[in-house]
Amino acid sequence: MxxxxxxxxxxxxxxxxxxxxxxxxxxxxxxxxxxxxxxxxxxxxxxxxxMGLGALERPEPSLPGYLDPPRPSLMPEPLGAGRLREVRVDPRTDLLRGPDIFTGRVEMPVLRCAEVAPRHLSLLELDCGDCRYPYGGDADGESITFCGHPRRPGSRYCTPHFHLTRDLRSSAKPVLSDAWLAAIGLA
The missing domain is CATH 1.10.10 (Arc Repressor Mutant, subunit A)
Known part of the structure; x- marks a missing residue:
């Protein structure tokens, strides 16, 4: 400059x-x-x-109504003493405790897993033909490792992990049980 x-x-x-x-x-x-x-x-x-001249005064906005204050006729009337809404409180609802449906014991769905013992390789240790199925990383600071077994041709995963991720019979079943669906109000 x-x-x-x-x-x-x-x-x-x-x-x-x-x-x-x-x-x-x-x-x-x-x-x-x-x-x-x-x-x-x-x-x-x-x-x-x-030179100390300062900035020009800003002109009016080119879009009508862009910065205009709201018109009194368009503003909703505030709730006055005569316009109070009636609020019904269910005495059984305890907001700190939560609904009764969540206080009961809910059975967790059975998770599928591959019948393979992973080698737990880091990303830097993986070779071109190694399975990329990830393990870990669920907790803060937990490192992510990979299966590392020889992968299936045309896939990023070994055969057990390929079937785990592509098994249509198992994935067609609902993961959530009837109890879970009832808990969230969908059953």
Missing amino acids: EAMNWPPEHSAVLRELRARGMSYTAIADTINARFNTAYTRNAALGRAQR
Whole structure:
């Protein structure tokens, strides 16, 4: 960026055009046309600020109603003493305890797993033909390791992990039991 010193005649025109309320883009264009210079809008604005002229007053928004305050007729009436809503509180509901359905014991669904003992390789230890099925990473700070057994042709996983992720018979069964569905209100 090159430092530019404005000649006094340029500054005088800037002061005059600023007093007329012109935009800094128009001011820069006028000065450039009159004196054959190449000032930008930002150069004119910066010079005006250094001269203590300050910024122009912001014009009204071009979109009608954009910054207008809301009209009183469009604002909803506040709830007054005569317009109170009746709120019915169920005395059985204890917000801190939660609904009764969550306090009972719910049986967890049986998770499927592959019948393979993983090698627990890090990402850097994996070779091109190793299974990429991840293990770990569930807890904060727990590292993620990978199966590492030879992978199935055309897949990223070994054969047991391929079937685990692609078994349509098992994946067609609902993972959640009837008790879980009832707990969330879907049964």
